[in-house]
Amino acid sequence: MNIYLEITLRALCAFTILMLTSRVLGKQTLAQMTYFDFISSITLVVITANIVFNTTYKVLHLAFSLLLFAAIILIVAQIALKSRKFRKLLAGDPTIIIQNGKILEKNMRKMRYTLDSLNQELRERDIFNINEVLYAILEINGILTVLKKPEYRTVTRKDLWIASPTEKKLPIELIMDGTVIDKNLSQNNLTPDWLNKQLMKHHLEVKDVTYAVLGGNKQLYIDTYDDHLQSPMDEE
Structure with missing residues (x-):
């Protein structure tokens, strides 16, 4: 077999297996990279890379090793779901870095967490004074x-006893890339005629709309392909 054709077929095989494996393992590996998740991800990538480029091994053998390792990850994850002690063994515990405005240097050294990293994380949360922090947990x-001290927390409408409109539904995407999402219309008892009437109010057609979403407050947000901006900020 031609070497380029073989690599192409191996790549398609590896991609398919990895996608199926990721779906089975769930989203936690993507969203929460613990020590276990990090090691698992690296191992899966290495095996997948071997499937594609290491032509000295048979695809079936490498695919079996990938599926076997995925099965091990799945079994370990299932055990972790049922055992808190096992979860702590795999992932460790959260570590308090700041307590009542005081930096806990011993905990930072234990986690190899630097002051530069701490300051960056705080600035990203609009905190420039460590004294504002009640607790910071890694x-x-x-x-x-980060949990700010009460006097530094953002005031909410509830704090001011201001009535808020109720929102019982998530925003509903109605149009995306100039195409109506019929499933979302039918699931929310909306009709194409209703949508067309809403667009006509803005002198628009479906083909003109990049994105349209009905908010939880029943307000319709519409973004068109033509933004009527004389100098778009992203224009090269």
Whole structure:
């Protein structure tokens, strides 16, 4: 077999297996990279790369090893779901970095977490004064979560006793890339005629619309292909 054709077929095979494996394992590996998830992801990538480029091994043998490792990950994940101690063994515990405005240097050294990283994470949360922080916790996936002291927290409508409109539904996407999403219309008891009437109010047709979404407050947001901007910021 031609070497380029073989690599192409191997790549398609590896991609298909990896996609199916990812679907079975779920979203946690993508969203929460713990130590276990990190090691698992690297191993899956290495095996997949071998399927594509290492022509000295048979595809079936490498595919079997990939599926076997995926099965091990799945079994370990199922055990972790039922055992808190096992989860802690795999992922570790969250670590408190700041307590009542005081940096816990010992915990930072234990986690090999630098002041530069801490300051960057705080600035990304619009915190420039560490004294504003009640608790800062380094989660097991490496993300820093911060709880401000009460006097520095954002005031909400509830705090001011201001009535808020009720929103019982998620925003509903009606048009995407100039195409009506019929499934979303029918599931929410909306009709194409209703949508066309809404567009006519703005002198638009479906083909003119990039994105249209009905918010939880029943307000219709419409974005068109022609934004009527004289100097778009992203124009090269």
